Amino acid sequence: MSKILIRGAKVLGGEPQDVLIDGGTIAEVGSGLSAEGAEIVEAEGKVLLPGLVDLHTHLREPGREDSETVLTGTRAAASGGYTTVFAMANTFPVADTAGVVEQVWRLGKEHGYCDVQPIGAVTVGLEGRKLAELGAMHESAAGVTVFSDDGKCVHDAVIMRRALEYVKAFGGVVAQHAQEPRLTEGAEMNEGVVSAELGLGGWPAVAEESIIARDVLLADHVGSRVHICHLSTAGSVEIVRWAKSRGIAVTAEVTPHHLLLTDELVRTYNPVFKVNPPLRTERDVMALREALADGTIDIVATDHAPHPHEDKDCEWAAAAMGMVGLETALSVVQETMVDTGLLDWAGVADRMSFKPAQIGQAKGHGRPVSAGEPANLTLVDTAYRGSVDPAGFASRSRNTPYEGRELPGRVTHTWLRGKATLVDGKLT
Amino acid sequence: MQRHLISAADLTRDDAVLILDTAEEMARVADRPIKKLPTLRGRTIVNLFFEDSTRTRISFEAAEKRLSADVINFSAKGSSVSKGESLKDTAQTLEAMGVDAVVIRHGASGAPYRLANSGWIDAAVVNAGDGTHQHPTQALLDAFTMRRRLIGPDAGIGQDLEGRRITIVGDVLHSRVARSNVDLLHTLGAEVTLVAPPTLVPVGIESWPCEVSYDLDSTLPKSDAVMMLRVQRERMNAAFFPTEREYSRRYGLDGDRMARMPEHAVVMHPGPMVRGMEITAEVADSDRCTVVEQVANGVSIRMAVLYLLLGGNEPAVTQTRTEEK
Amino acid sequence: MDTHDSQSDARPVLEGPDIARVLTRIAHEIVERAKGADDVVLLGIPTRGVFLARRIADKLEQITERKVPCGSLDITMYRDDLRMHPPRALARTEIPGDGIDGKLVVLVDDVLFSGRTIRAALDALNDIGRPRAVQLAVLVDRGHRELPIRADYVGKNLPTSLRETVKVQLAEEDGRDTVLLGAKQTAQ
Numbered sequence: 001m002s003k004i005l006i007r008g009a010k011v012l013g014g015e016p017q018d019v020l021i022d023g024g025t026i027a028e029v030g031s032g033l034s035a036e037g038a039e040i041v042e043a044e045g046k047v048l049l050p051g052l053v054d055l056h057t058h059l060r061e062p063g064r065e066d067s068e069t070v071l072t073g074t075r076a077a078a079s080g081g082y083t084t085v086f087a088m089a090n091t092f093p094v095a096d097t098a099g100v101v102e103q104v105w106r107l108g109k110e111h112g113y114c115d116v117q118p119i120g121a122v123t124v125g126l127e128g129r130k131l132a133e134l135g136a137m138h139e140s141a142a143g144v145t146v147f148s149d150d151g152k153c154v155h156d157a158v159i160m161r162r163a164l165e166y167v168k169a170f171g172g173v174v175a176q177h178a179q180e181p182r183l184t185e186g187a188e189m190n191e192g193v194v195s196a197e198l199g200l201g202g203w204p205a206v207a208e209e210s211i212i213a214r215d216v217l218l219a220d221h222v223g224s225r226v227h228i229c230h231l232s233t234a235g236s237v238e239i240v241r242w243a244k245s246r247g248i249a250v251t252a253e254v255t256p257h258h259l260l261l262t263d264e265l266v267r268t269y270n271p272v273f274k275v276n277p278p279l280r281t282e283r284d285v286m287a288l289r290e291a292l293a294d295g296t297i298d299i300v301a302t303d304h305a306p307h308p309h310e311d312k313d314c315e316w317a318a319a320a321m322g323m324v325g326l327e328t329a330l331s332v333v334q335e336t337m338v339d340t341g342l343l344d345w346a347g348v349a350d351r352m353s354f355k356p357a358q359i360g361q362a363k364g365h366g367r368p369v370s371a372g373e374p375a376n377l378t379l380v381d382t383a384y385r386g387s388v389d390p391a392g393f394a395s396r397s398r399n400t401p402y403e404g405r406e407l408p409g410r411v412t413h414t415w416l417r418g419k420a421t422l423v424d425g426k427l428t
Numbered sequence: 429m430q431r432h433l434i435s436a437a438d439l440t441r442d443d444a445v446l447i448l449d450t451a452e453e454m455a456r457v458a459d460r461p462i463k464k465l466p467t468l469r470g471r472t473i474v475n476l477f478f479e480d481s482t483r484t485r486i487s488f489e490a491a492e493k494r495l496s497a498d499v500i501n502f503s504a505k506g507s508s509v510s511k512g513e514s515l516k517d518t519a520q521t522l523e524a525m526g527v528d529a530v531v532i533r534h535g536a537s538g539a540p541y542r543l544a545n546s547g548w549i550d551a552a553v554v555n556a557g558d559g560t561h562q563h564p565t566q567a568l569l570d571a572f573t574m575r576r577r578l579i580g581p582d583a584g585i586g587q588d589l590e591g592r593r594i595t596i597v598g599d600v601l602h603s604r605v606a607r608s609n610v611d612l613l614h615t616l617g618a619e620v621t622l623v624a625p626p627t628l629v630p631v632g633i634e635s636w637p638c639e640v641s642y643d644l645d646s647t648l649p650k651s652d653a654v655m656m657l658r659v660q661r662e663r664m665n666a667a668f669f670p671t672e673r674e675y676s677r678r679y680g681l682d683g684d685r686m687a688r689m690p691e692h693a694v695v696m697h698p699g700p701m702v703r704g705m706e707i708t709a710e711v712a713d714s715d716r717c718t719v720v721e722q723v724a725n726g727v728s729i730r731m732a733v734l735y736l737l738l739g740g741n742e743p744a745v746t747q748t749r750t751e752e753k
Numbered sequence: 754m755d756t757h758d759s760q761s762d763a764r765p766v767l768e769g770p771d772i773a774r775v776l777t778r779i780a781h782e783i784v785e786r787a788k789g790a791d792d793v794v795l796l797g798i799p800t801r802g803v804f805l806a807r808r809i810a811d812k813l814e815q816i817t818e819r820k821v822p823c824g825s826l827d828i829t830m831y832r833d834d835l836r837m838h839p840p841r842a843l844a845r846t847e848i849p850g851d852g853i854d855g856k857l858v859v860l861v862d863d864v865l866f867s868g869r870t871i872r873a874a875l876d877a878l879n880d881i882g883r884p885r886a887v888q889l890a891v892l893v894d895r896g897h898r899e900l901p902i903r904a905d906y907v908g909k910n911l912p913t914s915l916r917e918t919v920k921v922q923l924a925e926e927d928g929r930d931t932v933l934l935g936a937k938q939t940a941q
C-alpha cells in the first residue's frame with residue numbers, strides 16, 4: 001500500500017494539520033509534512049475523525065437479503081464514515097451459534113468495506129427462555145463480546161440476571177433492548193397526546209424505563225456491566241444518570257433519529273417514521289441531546305434497520321419498524337449536537353468512535369489520530385448542506401425518515417486500515 | 429370542504445353545518461315514492477371494507493344508490509386480501525376500474541389517510557371507520573340527530589350546537605366514535621364531557637377539547653344528550669374493569685339514571701348495543717333513545733357527504749355563492 | 754383596482770308596481786285557463802320562484818276565495834351542469850300535503866332563459882308524482898332557449914343579448930321588487 005497525505009485537515013475539529021498514512025497505519029501527524037511519494041488528499045476546511053464505530057447495525061444477512069446484505073450494509077457504513085459495525089443478531093437464522101456469527105464476520109472480512117463485529121443473541125432464537133451458547137460465540141473466530149436479543153427484550157428477570165453474570169467470565173456485555181412486553185402489547189407509537197388523537201396503540205415511556213431501572217439494579221447486584229440500546233426517553237436518562245452516579249457499570253446509546261425527530265411526525269401516518277422504540281416528544285429529544293452532551297449517554301448508535309419498500313409503502317399498522325441510518329448518522333449528529341453547540345468534534349469522535357469501540361472492544365478501532373495508530377479515518381466536509389436523497393444510498397433499502405430534509409455535513413473519505421473505502425463521496 | 433373526508437377534525441363549522449343542512453334535504457327524499465336522485469349518475473363508488481360492518485356498509489350503499497351512483501362492494505373478508513400490505517394494490521386495482529370514490533373501512537388507524545395521501549390513487553376517499561381513530565360520518569349523523577331532536581328539523585337549518593352539553597360514556601380508549609364526536613361537537617360549539625373508567629380513557633386525552641369525568645351520576649343532570657358507547661365484553665379479560673356487573677353498575681345507563689337526565693335530553697347509541705352492559709333494555713326501548721333514528725339519519729348524512737364531495741367538479745365550497753342568470 | 758359596480762349600470766325594466774300587476778295578470782290567466790284552478794298546485798323553483806309562487810297563490814286565493822296549494826321544488830340535484838361547478842347548497846322541496854298526482858302543477862320561476870332549469874324541474878317532478886298536466890309561469894322570459902320549452906304564463910317578454918344579465922330582486926330576499934337589465938361583467 002502506498003502513502004496518502006491528508007493535507008490541512010482539522011483533526012478532531014482542531015487546528016489544521018497534515019496526516020500521513022503509510023500502509024495501514026498513521027505514520028505522522030504534523031504541519032508541512034512532505035508529500036513525497038504520497039497521494040495527496042486536500043482536506044482544507046474539513047474535519048478528520050477516527051473511523052466511526054456503530055454498535056448497533058442490522059445487516060439482515062443471513063435471511064433478509066432483500067433488505068440488506070453484509071456487502072450493501074458495509075458499503076452504506078463506509079459511505080457514512082464507519083470503519084466498524086456491530087451486526088445485530090436478529091437474522092434468519094438467529095445469530096445464536098458460533099456458526100452464524102462466524103459467517104457474518106467472514107462476509108465482512110471478504111468484502112473489506114468495513115469491519116463487521118457480530119453481536120450474539122443472548123437467548124436461543126431470541127425467545128428469552130434459554131441462554132444461547134455465549135461462550136462458544138465468544139471463542140469463535142468472530143470473538144463476540146456483545147450480546148443482545150435486540151428487537152426483543154430479555155424480559156425475564158432471571159434470564160437477564162444469568163446473562164449478566166455469565167458474560168463476566170470473558171468480559172462480555174449484554175446490550176438490552178429495554179421494552180417491557182406486556183406494557184407494549186399492540187404498541188404502535190409513543191403513548192401520549194399524539195397517540196390519543198391518532199388512535200394508535202401506545203408505547204409508554206415506562207415500558208422502557210422500568211426495564212432499564214431493573215437492569216441497572218441487576219448489573220449492580222451481580223457486578224456486571226450492562227449496555228442500554230437506543231435509549232429514548234427523558235425518564236431513561238434520569239435512571240442512567242442515577243445509576244452512573246452510584247458507580248453502576250452501565251453504558252447507553254441513543255440513535256440519531258431520537259435526537260432529531262418527534263412523534264408529531266406520526267400524524268402523517270407515514271411508516272417511514274415507524275420505529276422501535278418509537279419517536280418520542282420534544283421534551284425527550286432535548287433530554288437525550290443534553291445527556292449525550294454531558295456523557296450520561298455514552299454513544300450514538302444508528303440502529304440502522306433496512307426494510308424493503310413494500311414493508312413501508314403500506315398503512316401504519318402493517319408496516320415494519322425501523323429506519324436506515326448509517327448514511328445519515330453523522331449529519332444528524334452535526335445538526336443536533338455540533339451545530340447547536342452541545343458537542344465539539346472531539347466530542348463527536350468520542351461518542352461515535354472511541355466509546356463505542358471501547359464498549360464493544362473493537363480492537364484497532366476508536367483510536368486517537370496519532371502516529372502509530374491504525375489508519376481508520378473519516379474525513380468530513382462539515383460546511384456542506386444538502387437534502388437527503390435516498391436514491392443515492394449505498395444501502396439496499398431506502399427507508400429513511402429524512403428524505404428531502406436538508407442536513408449539514410458530508411463524509412467525503414473513509415479509510416479502513418489505510419485503504420480508502422470512500423473517496424470524494426464515492427465508494428471504491 | 430376538502431377533497432376527502434378522513435377525520436371529523438378536518439371539517440370547519442361551516443362545512444359541518446352545510447353537511448347537516450344538506451342531509452336535512454336528503455332526509456326528505458326518503459319520504460317520497462321514488463327514493464332516488466339522479467345526482468351521482470355515472471359516478472362509481474367502491475365500498476372497500478377490510479373490516480366487517482354490515483350496518484355501515486349498507487348505510488353507505490343505500491346512500492350511494494339513492495344518489496344513483498354505481499356501487500361496487502368489496503369485502504376483504506374471504507378474499508385473498510386480509511393483511512394490510514395489499515391495501516395499495518387493492519386500491520390501485522379498483523382505481524384502474526375507474527372508481528370516483530372509495531369508501532373505506534379498515535382495522536388500522538390511519539389507513540384511509542394513507543390511501544388519500546400516499547399518491548396511490550386519485551379517487552376521493554371517505555373514511556367509514558379506521559381502527560380506533562375516526563369515523564366522521566358517524567359523528568355527523570350523531571350531530572344531525574342531536575340537532576333534529578334538540579332544535580328541530582326545520583328550526584335547525586343553518587344552526588350549530590352552540591352551548592349544548594353532550595355526554596359520551598364508555599370505552600373512549602378504543603372508540604373512533606368518541607374521537608370523531610369530540611372533534612365535531614367541539615367544532616359545532618357543543619360542550620362535551622367524556623365519562624369512562626380511568627382505564628378506558630387514553631393517556632394524552634388532556635389535549636382533547638372536552639372534559640373528562642369518572643362519575644356518570646353527577647354528569648347526567650347537566651346533559652342535553654347522553655351517548656352510550658358499546659363496551660366489548662372482551663375488555664374485561666384485559667383488566668380494563670373487573671366484571672361486567674361492576675361496569676354496568678358504575679357506567680351503564682338504566683331507567684333510574686335516565687330519570688335523572690333533563691326532560692328534553694336524549695339517549696344515543698352508535699349501535700350495535702350490548703343490552704344489559706352499557707344500556708338496559710328499558711332505556712334502549714324508550715322513546716328518548718334515538719338509536720333507530722340514528723340509523724335513518726346515517727343514510728341522509730352519507731348522501732349529503734357524497735353529494736358534497738362528488739356532486740360537482742370539485743368538493744363543495746362553503747361560502748355562499750351569488751347566482752346570476 | 755376597478756371599483757366598477759355592475760348594479761349602477763343596470764337598468765330597471767320592471768319596478769314593484771309592474772311586478773304586482775303582472776303577477777295579478779298571471780293569476781287571472783291561470784284561473785281562466787285552468788277553469789277555476791280547482792286542482793292547481795303551485796310549485797316555485799328556489800329561490801325567487803318560491804316567493805313568486807306564494808304571491809300568485811295569494812292572488813289566486815283572492816280571486817277564487819279558496820286556498821291554493823303552494824310549495825317549492827328544488828332542482829339542484831337534477832341539474833345537467835352539476836359537473837361544471839362545485840356542488841351547490843340544496844334548497845327545500847316542499848310538496849303540499851295532497852301531493853301532485855292528478856293535479857295541474859304550475860311551475861313558477863323568476864327568469865326563463867335556456868330552459869335547462871325547467872327541464873330539471875320536470876325530471877324532479879317525475880320522481881315525486883304524476884300530475885295531470887304541468888304548466889310554467891315566469892316573471893321574465895329573456896329568450897335564448899336551448900331546449901324545446903316554453904312558458905304558459907309570462908310576466909314580461911324581455912329580448913336580451915347574451916352579453917346582458919337579468920337580475921330579479923324580490924322584497925322577501927332582496928328588500929325590494931325590481932327586475933334589472935345589466936351588462937355582464939367581463940373578466941378584468
